[in-house]
Amino acid sequence: MIKIRDLKIKLGKKQVLDGVDLDIPTGKTVVVMGRSGTGKSVLFKNIIGLMHPDSGSIEVDGQEVVGLPEKQLNEVRKRFGVLFQSGALFDSMTVGENVGLPLREHTKLSSAEIAKRVTERLEWVGLQGVEAMKPASLSGGMRKRVGLARAIAMDPAYILYDEPTTGLDPIMSDVINRLIRSLQQRIGVTSIVVTHDMNSAYHVGDELAMLHEGRVVFTGTPDEARSTSDPMVHQFIEGSSEGPIKPL
Amino acid sequence: MMELIEDGYEYLRDKTLDSIAEVGRIAMLVGDTFRKLGRGLRSFGLVVEQMDHIGVQSLMLVFIVSLFTGAVAAVQAGYQFANVVPLKFIGSVILRSVIIELGPVLTALIVGGRVGASIAAELGTMRVTEQIDALDAMAINPVRYLVVPRVVAALVMLPVLTIMANTIAIVGGWIVCLTTLDVSTHTYVTSMKTFFFMKDLWSGLIKAFFFGGIIAWMGCYYGFRTEGGAEGVGIATTRAVVSSCVLVLISDYVLANVLFRFIFNS
Numbered sequence: 001m002i003k004i005r006d007l008k009i010k011l012g013k014k015q016v017l018d019g020v021d022l023d024i025p026t027g028k029t030v031v032v033m034g035r036s037g038t039g040k041s042v043l044f045k046n047i048i049g050l051m052h053p054d055s056g057s058i059e060v061d062g063q064e065v066v067g068l069p070e071k072q073l074n075e076v077r078k079r080f081g082v083l084f085q086s087g088a089l090f091d092s093m094t095v096g097e098n099v100g101l102p103l104r105e106h107t108k109l110s111s112a113e114i115a116k117r118v119t120e121r122l123e124w125v126g127l128q129g130v131e132a133m134k135p136a137s138l139s140g141g142m143r144k145r146v147g148l149a150r151a152i153a154m155d156p157a158y159i160l161y162d163e164p165t166t167g168l169d170p171i172m173s174d175v176i177n178r179l180i181r182s183l184q185q186r187i188g189v190t191s192i193v194v195t196h197d198m199n200s201a202y203h204v205g206d207e208l209a210m211l212h213e214g215r216v217v218f219t220g221t222p223d224e225a226r227s228t229s230d231p232m233v234h235q236f237i238e239g240s241s242e243g244p245i246k247p248l
Numbered sequence: 249m250m251e252l253i254e255d256g257y258e259y260l261r262d263k264t265l266d267s268i269a270e271v272g273r274i275a276m277l278v279g280d281t282f283r284k285l286g287r288g289l290r291s292f293g294l295v296v297e298q299m300d301h302i303g304v305q306s307l308m309l310v311f312i313v314s315l316f317t318g319a320v321a322a323v324q325a326g327y328q329f330a331n332v333v334p335l336k337f338i339g340s341v342i343l344r345s346v347i348i349e350l351g352p353v354l355t356a357l358i359v360g361g362r363v364g365a366s367i368a369a370e371l372g373t374m375r376v377t378e379q380i381d382a383l384d385a386m387a388i389n390p391v392r393y394l395v396v397p398r399v400v401a402a403l404v405m406l407p408v409l410t411i412m413a414n415t416i417a418i419v420g421g422w423i424v425c426l427t428t429l430d431v432s433t434h435t436y437v438t439s440m441k442t443f444f445f446m447k448d449l450w451s452g453l454i455k456a457f458f459f460g461g462i463i464a465w466m467g468c469y470y471g472f473r474t475e476g477g478a479e480g481v482g483i484a485t486t487r488a489v490v491s492s493c494v495l496v497l498i499s500d501y502v503l504a505n506v507l508f509r510f511i512f513n514s
Binding site for chain 2: 045048049050070074075077078080082084085086088089090091092101102105106
């Protein structure tokens with residue numbers, strides 16, 4: 001369970017997060033949606049301590065992570081798998097080395113055991129025989145899947161997805177959406193998905209939260225989102241340029 | 249008019265504060281590197297990999313530059329000695345100018361260009377493609393994983409490259425002496441032996457050690473602080489190279505003073 005309370009952060013002169021309250025219940029997938037530039041990625045980076053809020057609190061399994069010293073923060077981070085927008089694979093390493101990196105760094109597994117785990121996790125995301133390839137020779141969708149395999153290498157309790165379907169074709173987007181779903185069922189992981197892709201949001205989300213101007217303005221199930229009378233949420237999920245949210 | 253002055257004042261104030269903050273951040277990176285040194289060295293494979301990048305792959309460049317450095321030193325000495333100083337002293341002049349100054353400084357400047365740029369570009373690209381964030385998110389400290397191996401490799405390899413540069417430069421000078429100055433090998437070597445002092449060699453190597461640190465830290469610092477896309481990487485690379493070259497020359501002056509006035513002054 002992750003509890004976010006009154007989270008505020010100012011970047012330059014802009015109040016990016018202005019009192020975010022959000023609960024992510026264990027075992028559920030919560031989709032944080034909102035327009036580009038509403039602070040979705042900033043929220044995501046705050047949760048794993050890549051950015052530090054000006055005020056507010058983030059509790060992971062009852063432990064406050066805001067202001068935690070690096071050593072303890074790293075212990076919390078080990079419970080997280082993160083899929084970055086671009087995959088963030090290390091291009092100096094092969095696919096296999098990328099997926100195995102957290103295992104080499106944090107476990108005492110032998111290289112044979114690591115290789116076995118790497119192959120297994122790559123299979124989970126539908127990839128076979130790619131261990132020796134370099135990330136540069138992979139397509140966008142494959143890179144995301146390798147990134148996902150790396151994120152689940154350590155059996156995380158939480159997975160954070162930053163725009164998992166952005167930049168992918170519709171078919172690859174569906175593959176990723178199904179993977180997010182199947183991982184939740186297979187390892188019972190709790191997920192936070194940051195996206196502005198409504199298809200993806202409906203597909204993977206148990207709960208949707210909408211971020212607008214630094215606050216959560218709506219939370220509810222996908223059905224509740226569809227039937228809401230809130231004009232802002234309605235405008236966003238319909239993808240209309242007319243309504244209370246003004247295009248910049 | 250008042251507005252103009254106020255704008256100017258604000259600009260100067262911001263610039264000054266920025267520079268002070270920058271020095272502070274570099275000092276923090278250096279401090280962080282020392283704190284993570286122990287754990288960083290345990291991943292010895294990464295250090296060896298960087299030694300190859302920084303040292304072995306610079307060999308050809310250092311070879312060519314130092315060969316000509318030695319040759320030019322001989323030509324210049326020959327020209328300036330003409331009718332003033334006997335040419336039998338030319339070996340010692342080449343030797344001492346090479347091991348004290350030309351070897352370490354020129355090696356640092358060309359390696360600074362090559363390696364400083366490549367470190368800043370690599371880490372800068374890693375920064376803008378979220379690879380450094382990914383390390384943090386995986387609970388792998390980026391300073392330990394990326395900075396420590398590069399700094400350690402540079403600290404070790406710069407003196408090594410300098411020794412090589414010294415040797416090649418002396419050979420370059422010798423070739424010029426033999427072919428155009430009519431100085432025999434025997435005269436050249438005897439002159440070098442007569443005026444060789446161990447402290448000269450040491451001072452050059454100590455300087456090279458410091459230059460190695462400057463090059464690696466500048467590359468890492470500007471790489472880590474890269475913002476924006478390709479443009480940001482370009483800016484970081486330029487800053488890393490320019491700042492390391494300038495700092496190499498400034499610290500050369502400082503170190504020369506410290507080493508010869510206080511340490512090797514006997």
